[in-house]
Amino acid sequence: MPFKIQYKFNDDPKIYHCVVSYTQYRNFCGLPIIQECKIIKGNETTTKKSLDEIQRALDLAYQKDTSHIRKLAENT
Numbered sequence: 001m002p003f004k005i006q007y008k009f010n011d012d013p014k015i016y017h018c019v020v021s022y023t024q025y026r027n028f029c030g031l032p033i034i035q036e037c038k039i040i041k042g043n044e045t046t047t048k049k050s051l052d053e054i055q056r057a058l059d060l061a062y063q064k065d066t067s068h069i070r071k072l073a074e075n076t
Helices: 022-030 048-062 067-074
Strands: 003-009 015-020 034-041
Touching: 003 022, 015 022, 015 048, 015 067, 022 034, 022 048, 048 067
Parallel strands: none
Antiparallel strands: 003 015, 003 034
């Protein structure tokens, strides 16, 4: 079941939102560049393609590249 999450980066006062799987939410919370991350809504609809894009963004974020993850949040 996908969740809508809200998160903030350590170096950015802006609040971002996106829809992720529970596993991806846990990965977001584990990113050292994330200051705050919380679920704000459950039972969201999304596609496998969207979840795959989020996973790619998470993979890049673990490599300290946050551009993709910030860009995805702007599209939701």
